[in-house]
Each structure stands twice: as C-alpha cells, then as structure tokens.
Amino acid sequence: MSGKTTRLRGGRIVDPMASMDSTVRDLWIRDSHVIEAPVEPPDTDIDASGCVVMAGGIDMHTHIGGGKVNLSRLLLPEDHRRPDGSPIALPTNPLELASCGGCAPGTLHTGYRYVEMGYTAAFEPAMVPANARHAHMEMGDTPIVDHGAYVMLGNDELFLQMLAEGQDFERIRDYMGWTIRATKAMGVKVVNPGGISAFKFNQRKLDVDEQHVHWRVTPRQVVHTLARALRELGVPHPLHIHGSNLGVAGNIKSTLETIEALEGLPAHLTHIQFHSYGTEGPKKFSSAAAQLAEAVNANANVSIDVGQIMFGQTVTASGDTMRQHANSGIASPRKWIGADIECDAGCGVVPFRYRESSYVNALQWAIGLEIFLMVKDPWRVALTTDHPNGGPFTSYPHLIRLLMDRSFRNEQLQRIHPDVAANCALASIERELSLEEIAVMTRAAPARLLGIAGERGHLGTGAAADIAVYREEADFEAMFTTPEYVFKDGTLVARAGRITAVTPGGTHFVEPEYDRGIEKLLRHHFDTQGMVGLDSFAISHDELCTCCNHGGRLLPAALFEGRS
Amino acid sequence: MTVAADHVLADPWTCPFCLLLCDGAAVRAEAATGALSVEGACDCARRALAAFRATPSAATPEVDGRSTTLDEAVAAAAVLLRASRQPLFGGLGTDVAGARALYRLALATGAICDAAGGEALSQSLRTLQDRGQFTATLAEVRTRADLIVCLPGLPLAQAPDFFERAGVGDTTLPLVPQRHLVMLGGDADEQAALAALGRRPGVTVEALPLGDPFETVALLSALVAGRAASGAPEALKALAQRLRAARYAVIVGEPSRLGPQGALLIEGINRVVGELNRSTRAAALWLGGGNGAGTVNQVFTWLSGLPLRSRAGPLGLEHEPLCHGADRLLADRAVDSLLWVSCFTPDSVPPETDLPLIVLGHPDLPTRGRVFIPVSTPGIGSRGHLFRADGVVMLPLFPIYADTLPTLQDVLGRITEALPS
Numbered sequence: 001m002s003g004k005t006t007r008l009r010g011g012r013i014v015d016p017m018a019s020m021d022s023t024v025r026d027l028w029i030r031d032s033h034v035i036e037a038p039v040e041p042p043d044t045d046i047d048a049s050g051c052v053v054m055a056g057g058i059d060m061h062t063h064i065g066g067g068k069v070n071l072s073r074l075l076l077p078e079d080h081r082r083p084d085g086s087p088i089a090l091p092t093n094p095l096e097l098a099s100c101g102g103c104a105p106g107t108l109h110t111g112y113r114y115v116e117m118g119y120t121a122a123f124e125p126a127m128v129p130a131n132a133r134h135a136h137m138e139m140g141d142t143p144i145v146d147h148g149a150y151v152m153l154g155n156d157e158l159f160l161q162m163l164a165e166g167q168d169f170e171r172i173r174d175y176m177g178w179t180i181r182a183t184k185a186m187g188v189k190v191v192n193p194g195g196i197s198a199f200k201f202n203q204r205k206l207d208v209d210e211q212h213v214h215w216r217v218t219p220r221q222v223v224h225t226l227a228r229a230l231r232e233l234g235v236p237h238p239l240h241i242h243g244s245n246l247g248v249a250g251n252i253k254s255t256l257e258t259i260e261a262l263e264g265l266p267a268h269l270t271h272i273q274f275h276s277y278g279t280e281g282p283k284k285f286s287s288a289a290a291q292l293a294e295a296v297n298a299n300a301n302v303s304i305d306v307g308q309i310m311f312g313q314t315v316t317a318s319g320d321t322m323r324q325h326a327n328s329g330i331a332s333p334r335k336w337i338g339a340d341i342e343c344d345a346g347c348g349v350v351p352f353r354y355r356e357s358s359y360v361n362a363l364q365w366a367i368g369l370e371i372f373l374m375v376k377d378p379w380r381v382a383l384t385t386d387h388p389n390g391g392p393f394t395s396y397p398h399l400i401r402l403l404m405d406r407s408f409r410n411e412q413l414q415r416i417h418p419d420v421a422a423n424c425a426l427a428s429i430e431r432e433l434s435l436e437e438i439a440v441m442t443r444a445a446p447a448r449l450l451g452i453a454g455e456r457g458h459l460g461t462g463a464a465a466d467i468a469v470y471r472e473e474a475d476f477e478a479m480f481t482t483p484e485y486v487f488k489d490g491t492l493v494a495r496a497g498r499i500t501a502v503t504p505g506g507t508h509f510v511e512p513e514y515d516r517g518i519e520k521l522l523r524h525h526f527d528t529q530g531m532v533g534l535d536s537f538a539i540s541h542d543e544l545c546t547c548c549n550h551g552g553r554l555l556p557a558a559l560f561e562g563r564s
Numbered sequence: 565m566t567v568a569a570d571h572v573l574a575d576p577w578t579c580p581f582c583l584l585l586c587d588g589a590a591v592r593a594e595a596a597t598g599a600l601s602v603e604g605a606c607d608c609a610r611r612a613l614a615a616f617r618a619t620p621s622a623a624t625p626e627v628d629g630r631s632t633t634l635d636e637a638v639a640a641a642a643v644l645l646r647a648s649r650q651p652l653f654g655g656l657g658t659d660v661a662g663a664r665a666l667y668r669l670a671l672a673t674g675a676i677c678d679a680a681g682g683e684a685l686s687q688s689l690r691t692l693q694d695r696g697q698f699t700a701t702l703a704e705v706r707t708r709a710d711l712i713v714c715l716p717g718l719p720l721a722q723a724p725d726f727f728e729r730a731g732v733g734d735t736t737l738p739l740v741p742q743r744h745l746v747m748l749g750g751d752a753d754e755q756a757a758l759a760a761l762g763r764r765p766g767v768t769v770e771a772l773p774l775g776d777p778f779e780t781v782a783l784l785s786a787l788v789a790g791r792a793a794s795g796a797p798e799a800l801k802a803l804a805q806r807l808r809a810a811r812y813a814v815i816v817g818e819p820s821r822l823g824p825q826g827a828l829l830i831e832g833i834n835r836v837v838g839e840l841n842r843s844t845r846a847a848a849l850w851l852g853g854g855n856g857a858g859t860v861n862q863v864f865t866w867l868s869g870l871p872l873r874s875r876a877g878p879l880g881l882e883h884e885p886l887c888h889g890a891d892r893l894l895a896d897r898a899v900d901s902l903l904w905v906s907c908f909t910p911d912s913v914p915p916e917t918d919l920p921l922i923v924l925g926h927p928d929l930p931t932r933g934r935v936f937i938p939v940s941t942p943g944i945g946s947r948g949h950l951f952r953a954d955g956v957v958m959l960p961l962f963p964i965y966a967d968t969l970p971t972l973q974d975v976l977g978r979i980t981e982a983l984p985s
Binding site: 030065067069070074075076079080081086087088089090098099100101105106107108111127128130132133134137138141142157199200201202209273327331333335337339340341342343344349529530531533535536537543548562 | 869
C-alpha cells in the first residue's frame with residue numbers, strides 16, 4: 001500500500017469505543033486514517049510515551065456560526081480588545097489570519113483555538129432555516145474543524161399551523177425532511193417548543209401543557225411530533241431539545257414533562273443545567289440535579305449535554321426570544337439584541353457576567369457539576385458549556401479538571417457564595433471522572449449521538465485520523481489546554497499549542513428521503529409569506545462545498561436503518 | 565458579440581441591485597439592441613440592468629490610462645499597495661466571496677476598510693454597540709405588522725418594492741386583513757406615494773410632520789413610556805397610542821437619511837421599540853447596507869470578530885468607528901492610497917483624491933485611477949451571495965452569462981499573492 005505513514009509510539013491509548021480500559025501501545029496512521037501496524041517502518045515516528053492519545057474532541061453543542069453569533073460579535077466590541085482598551089495583538093504565526101474575541105470570537109479564531117485544544121469537530125446547534133446559508137458560510141470560514149448544524153423547527157409558523165390543523169403526520173414529516181435537506185442540516189433542534197412563535201403573539205410564558213395563544217397547540221405535541229418524525233426519517237441524531245422555561249426557578253417540572261412527552265422516543269436534552277432548577281430554600285431557587293439525574297438514569301432514550309456555567313464575562317446567544325427578553329433586564333453590560341425571524345424562529349443576544357459571589361450563579365455552577373457527576377452513564381452525557389452561553393469553549397480544560405480532581409473542585413467550591421458552598425450536594429460528591437469517562441463525554445459519546453461513530457470519535461482501524469496527543473500531567477487543566485500533537489484527517493494541524501497547518505473542515509449533514517409532493521405546499525407557503533423562492537432557499541451540494549466551505553469535504557451521515 | 569434572437573437568460577433571476585434581492589423576475593436578452601430587459605422587476609432593477617449588455621464586457625484593465633493585461637494591472641496594483649504605508653479600501657461594493665478576499669488583502673496591507681455610505685452603516689453599528697436593538701425580518705413584517713411606521717419618508721429609493729414585499733394591500737394574509745401605515749416626514753413625491761398606498765385594500769395611511777426629528781423622537785419615546793411630554797402635538801400623542809394598541813408594530817427607518825447624529829435617532833427609535841415590547845409586540849427594521857456594504861460588514865465581522873472601520877495595525881486589530889471613517893481619513897490625509905471596489909454599479913465612484921488610486925469594479929466606472937481592473941458583477945457575470953435588507957436572509961446570485969471578466973476575488977487573490985510575504 002502506498003501513502004505516508006506515521007507511528008505514534010508508546011502512548012496510552014484512551015479509546016472508549018474499543019474499551020474502557022486504556023492500553024499503552026503504538027497507533028499507526030496512513031494518510032488520513034488509522035491503520036493496523038504495517039510491516040514497514042513508518043515515514044514519521046513520533047514518541048508518544050508519557051502521553052495520552054485520544055480521538056479528536058467533538059463539541060456537539062457550540063454556537064460557532066450564524067446570525068446570532070455574528071450579532072454577538074457586533075454587540076460586543078469590548079470582547080475584541082484587551083481589558084485596558086488596547087488592540088489585541090496580531091498573530092505571530094504566519095499560518096493564522098488575524099481574528100480575535102473571547103466569548104464572541106471570529107470564526108478564524110474559533111477554528112484555531114478549538115484545534116489547539118485537541119478538538120477536531122464542532123456543531124452549531126441553532127441554525128434558523130432562513131439563515132442556514134449564512135451559518136454554513138461562517139462554519140466554512142471556521143478553519144480545520146469539521147462542522148455541522150441542527151436546523152431549528154417547531155417554532156416555524158408552517159409546522160405549528162400544520163399541527164394545529166391536524167394535517168397528516170406524514171406531511172409534517174415530509175416538510176421536516178425537505179427542510180433538513182434544503183438547509184444541509186445534521187439534525188433538528190427545537191427551542192422553547194412553540195414558545196418563540198408564541199412570543200411573537202405576545203405570549204410571555206408557555207408551559208409544556210399550555211396552549212400556544214394563537215395556534216392552540218402545546219409544547220408536548222410539538223416535541224412528540226418532531227421526535228417521532230426524526231425517528232421515522234431515519235435521522236441519526238435524535239431531536240435536540242432546548243426545553244420550555246429555560247432559566248426559570250422550578251423548571252425541572254417542565255424538563256420532566258418534556259421527557260414524558262417523548263413517550264420513549266429518543267431525544268437529546270441540551271444545556272440541561274439551565275433546565276434543572278427547583279424552588280426550594282430561602283431564595284426559592286434550588287438544585288434539581290438529583291431529580292434530573294434520576295430521570296436520565298431511568299430513561300435510556302434520553303441523552304444530555306450539560307451547558308456548564310463558568311465564572312466570568314460571556315454572552316448568551318439563543319433562539320429563545322421569549323426567555324431572552326425576560327432576562328434582558330439583567331444584561332451585563334446593559335444592552336441586548338432581539339429579533340423575530342422570518343416566520344421561522346427568533347434570536348436573543350444578552351451579554352452576561354457569571355459571578356462567584358452571586359447565589360444564583362454559584363448554584364448554577366454547582367448544578368452543572370452535580371449533573372455531570374450524578375448521571376451514571378457517561379455515554380449519554382456530552383461535555384459542553386453551551387458556548388458561549390455558559391462560558392466560552394476555551395474553558396473546557398478547566399471544566400475537565402473540576403470533574404477529574406475532587407480536591408481542586410472543593411478548592412473552587414470555597415470561592416463561591418458561602419450559602420451555596422455550605423449546602424450544595426456537590427460538596428459531598430466524591431466521584432472523580434476518569435480519563436476514559438472524559439474521552440467518552442468529549443468525543444466517543446458525541447460521535448455516537450450524532451451518528452458519525454463509523455469514522456469519528458474513536459481510534460480503531462479505519463477511523464479518520466483525528467487525533468489529540470496530550471502530555472500526561474497531574475494538572476488536568478494544563479494537560480487538556482495544550483496537547484502535544486493534534487492531527488486532522490492525518491495532517492498534523494497543531495503542535496504544542498501552535499497551528500502547523502490550516503486545512504478546510506468538512507461539513508457533516510444528513511439527507512433524509514421524503515415525498516416530493518410536499519414541495520407544492522411549500523412553494524405556495526413561500527410565495528404567500530413573502531420569503532425567498534423555494535429554489536433559492538435550498539442549498540445545493542455544489543454551493544455548500546465550493547461557496548460555503550472553501551472546497552472542504554462533504555460528509556453525509558448514514559441514515560438510521562430502522563426508518564419507516 | 566451580438567444576440568441572435570430574443571431569449572431568456574435567467575428565470576428566475578435574483579436581483580442584486582437593491583436591498584430586497586427580489587428573486588421572481590426573468591431577464592431577457594433583446595436581439596435588436598443587445599440590451600437586457602426584465603419582466604416583473606422594479607425601476608431600480610431596470611435602471612441597474614441598463615448598465616449591462618446581454619453579452620459579456622470586453623473591457624480590459626488599464627494602468628495610468630493605458631489598456632493592458634490583467635497580469636500587468638495586478639502587478640501595478642501590488643506595487644502601489646506595497647509602497648503605501650496606510651491604504652484605505654473604500655466602496656466595498658461586492659459580495660461574500662469578494663469580502664473574504666478583501667479581508668485577506670486588508671490583513672496583508674494593514675488597510676483600513678470602510679464602505680461607500682459607511683457613515684450610515686457606522687451610525688447603526690454604534691447604537692447597536694451601545695444599547696442593542698430589537699428587529700424583525702421581511703416575512704415577519706409581511707405576515708404580522710398591523711402598524712408600520714416609516715421614517716423619514718418612505719424607503720422607496722433604497723427598496724422600491726418594499727411595500728409589495730411587506731404585503732401592504734394583500735388582504736389574503738390572515739393575521740393582517742387591515743393595516744395602518746404612518747409616514748413621518750417625507751417630501752411631496754413620498755406624500756403622493758403614500759396616498760397611492762392608501763388606496764390599496766385594507767390599508768389606511770397617515771402622514772405626520774417629522775419636524776425637528778430629535779425632538780419628535782424624544783417626545784414619542786416619552787409618550788410611549790407614559791411619561792410627561794408637555795407640548796407634544798396631538799397627532800404624536802395619537803401615534804403613541806396607536807403604537808401601544810397595535811398587536812405588532814414595526815418601525816422602518818433608513819439610517820442613511822437621518823443625517824449627522826442620526827445614531828441618536830436610531831437609539832431613540834430602538835428605545836420606543838423596547839418600551840413597547842414590555843407590554844405588546846413591536847420591532848424595528850433598519851434598511852441600509854445596500855450595494856454589498858452590509859454583506860461585507862457581516863463577513864468582516866465573522867472572520868475577525870470586528871466590523872468595518874477596522875484594521876490590522878501595528879498594535880493589533882483596531883476598530884475605530886469614528887476615526888476610521890473614509891471621508892475623515894481622506895480629509896485628514898491619514899491614508900496614502902485608496903483601493904476602490906464597486907462591482908454592482910458604475911455609479912458608486914471614489915471620492916475626489918490625488919492619492920494613488922486603484923479601482924476594481926464595473927467596466928463602465930468613470931474614474932479609473934492609476935490602476936483600473938474591470939471585474940465581473942455577481943448576479944450578472946458570476947455567481948455570488950448577498951444578505952437581504954434584514955441581514956438575516958442570504959441569497960445566492962446566479963449569472964445570466966459566463967463572464968469574460970475575472971471575479972473580484974480572483975483579482976484580489978492575485979494582488980495578495982503579488983505582495984511580498
């Protein structure tokens with residue numbers, strides 16, 4: 001066989017898809033893939049002894065591109081200069097183009113910083129259909145990392161109307177199939193089911209069994225219909241749910257009702273920390289992490305990502321106009337952006353500073369960590385901060401240390417609001433996540449949950465050579481901040497925190513089948529709503545590859561085999 | 565080249581020439597004249613298409629007024645930029661691909677970038693940076709807005725078919741069988757246009773004087789918030805009442821017509837919208853950023869984190885929404901070369917200057933500068949992408965013929981490569 005080979009010699013291979021027990025051995029790459037050890041010597045031999053070798057990290061929920069992300073950048077010029085107001089220095093690495101930002105980074109900066117941290121894929125979770133082309137353009141300008149996006153449905157007036165009119169389920173399913181294909185999405189996300197639309201009709205709250213003031217449908221119906229349709233369309237990533245009542249004390253009730261609404265259908269509950277609040281205690285705001293963990297432990301159809309908050313300045317960028325409007329009064333700095341978008345969805349961008357001294361913020365911090373440590377099955381948990389909503393993705397190494405190192409965690413616990421530190425369940429949790437469990441939550445589980453585990457998220461023979469090699473250190477934060485080597489599809493793209501090659505990332509998407517008869521209805525709908533023409537709306541393969549993505553690879557995911 | 569017979573070149577065609585990017589018209593080639601005609605499009609599209617023929621331009625690059633090859637023109641442009649200590653990139657009439665290439669060249673040269681009409685763009689941006697905003701897109705206006713307030717006047721110059729796209733007079737839209745349209749300010753032509761709109765079914769109209777716009781907006785803001793506003797005209801009180809009673813009011817504004825200090829008015833209107841959203845629903849729609857400027861601003865923002873009026877300077881990435889205005893930089897002689905881009909129209913000409921000037925754009929641009937390179941127009945000779953007025957919907961542009969002119973991104977890429985690394 002031809003092709004350049006590389007051997008990573010003597011590293012500790014942490015590859016949970018193969019085994020939860022790591023082993024010290026060599027790992028071989030030929031060109032872009034992992035191979036069995038060949039007979040010939042390697043073209044490049046890298047000493048990986050003393051290192052941990054993992055598949056490249058996969059962030060399955062990170063707001064990296066599209067309308068609200070760009071609005072966040074526009075809103076926060078202060079995020080793009082140093083604290084004293086002086087400019088951020090240009091990169092010294094000639095391979096990097098200038099780009100900056102902390103919680104609202106430019107796309108170039110986003111790509112470089114993810115890769116330097118050992119991540120090789122990132123998924124934008126909230127792509128509005130009308131804004132899909134823009135989102136793909138931004139993701140295409142996010143170098144090196146593979147990417148994909150979940151298209152937002154369940155607040156579009158057409159879906160709600162079809163549901164309200166009791167139209168055949170199959171037609172709703174076909175409409176969803178068309179939307180996924182037209183927007184080149186990897187999955188479907190619902191945000192505050194029905195609630196974004198309801199806010200346009202001046203409804204300010206929508207519980208799971210409460211009716212939308214105009215369409216008279218409930219979030220329960222919306223969630224169930226979307227989840228069922230995705231199952232039947234064979235989309236591997238199940239419905240990605242940002243539930244009702246985000247951030248509201250007592251919202252654990254909505255969260256549990258949302259799980260119930262699924263009636264056993266698979267779904268992914270995202271940034272679940274923001275949906276796990278009780279109403280106990282003097283401030284009527286308490287942790288419901290135990291209830292949430294119990295529900296996740298008991299419902300194998302459900303996976304989660306956490307949306308951990310990290311102390312400091314960030315910006316919350318969400319499709320949930322209803323909740324963002326409600327929270328806009330506590331914006332810090334005091335400014336915010338909202339938008340009602342194209343009969344599809346909405347967005348709200350609210351800057352926020354999480355403070356250790358705040359009772360609520362301290363409790364949010366503890367709740368996130370409690371969830372990580374109380375849910376038993378790591379294969380159903382993805383490590384996220386809901387970048388940038390809980391904190392920027394660059395804080396992942398710190399988060400990993402909090403999860404792996406109890407003494408460090410307890411030190412940090414002493415810095416937060418004393419009432420929380422004294423009373424939270426976190427203080428008594430002894431669990432420390434293992435390297436293997438971290439590898440599950442940061443690559444293997446996301447790959448499986450997205451349906452890309454054939455090639456990604458593991459190091460087995462035939463896997464894409466997306467690889468991060470970390471020098472083993474007692475300080476896990478330092479270890480996960482700067483891997484020694486990062487490979488993307490076999491190319492060395494970062495070495496000890498410095499970008500060494502800039503390649504275009506690929507685009508993951510899924511193309512479900514649907515009855516083309518639905519296009520007649522859609523054409524009429526697009527005409528009457530005054531949106532763009534149906535043909536201009538859809539993104540073709542050629543456009544995705546050449547215009548959006550600088551020629552990056554198209555990575556269509558296989559459909560779920562049991563589909564109807 | 566001649567056209568053998570009348571024929572359709574593109575159907576449907578997406579028009580890149582105004583903020584609305586209408587995509588329902590058909591472009592035809594006329595055999596008799598070699599001109600382009602368009603069915604089902606507005607006057608703006610007709611006027612813009614008159615600057616193109618049914619066949620590609622045979623224009624060639626020029627250096628110091630002399631026709632030359634693309635290679636020589638690229639080399640000459642690189643020489644000028646290399647010698648420049650502080651270039652200014654102006655005009656910026658291009659699409660996504662052109663903007664991506666402009667960003668690379670701007671980084672390589674340390675250029676400051678500001679669009680034609682950049683002052684209005686900057687005024688909107690500064691209010692956004694200071695206070696934020698709440699906006700709606702076209703389809704929301706169309707399907708939901710029972711009250712539309714326009715100021716100053718009507719946005720017909722920038723977006724001739726705005727009221728068609730906004731569904732004004734379309735009685736089939738279930739949520740808005742009846743709409744009220746208010747125009748603040750406006751000249752006699754706009755009064756006439758408003759009266760015509762008022763004759764459409766389901767539409768009532770009203771014209772109010774804008775007076776001193778700062779005072780009017782301040783009073784309106786106070787009235788909407790229920791604060792004392794002594795001396796407020798009755799008509800303004802009635803407008804505030806209408807806004808509070810509307811199910812979904814949309815205030816449509818044009819920053820380019822608000823004059824100096826227009827940012828204060830934008831902020832005032834945004835404040836009115838914010839106040840209304842406490843109890844009912846409302847949104848603003850700021851129309852601007854045409855001729856590619858809004859698109860380039862978005863692309864620069866996503867690539868770098870910073871919008872236009874920025875540069876990669878010696879200290880790093882600097883954003884200066886006031887100091888980096890093109891007019892100010894030229895007046896202060898704070899720049900020593902100008903690269904001007906206008907791909908969509910020959911009417912966007914560079915300001916008078918004695919600085920070394922490079923012009924990239926429409927083949928009929930009257931100002932040629934030291935180096936002139938005619939480039940393809942996205943949506944005419946090449947594909948492309950632009951944002952629509954609301955900054956949310958990005959539409960693909962499709963060529964009506966295969967151009968002989970290079971694309972802007974090709975030319976910029978070659979200039980970037982010709983610079984010393």
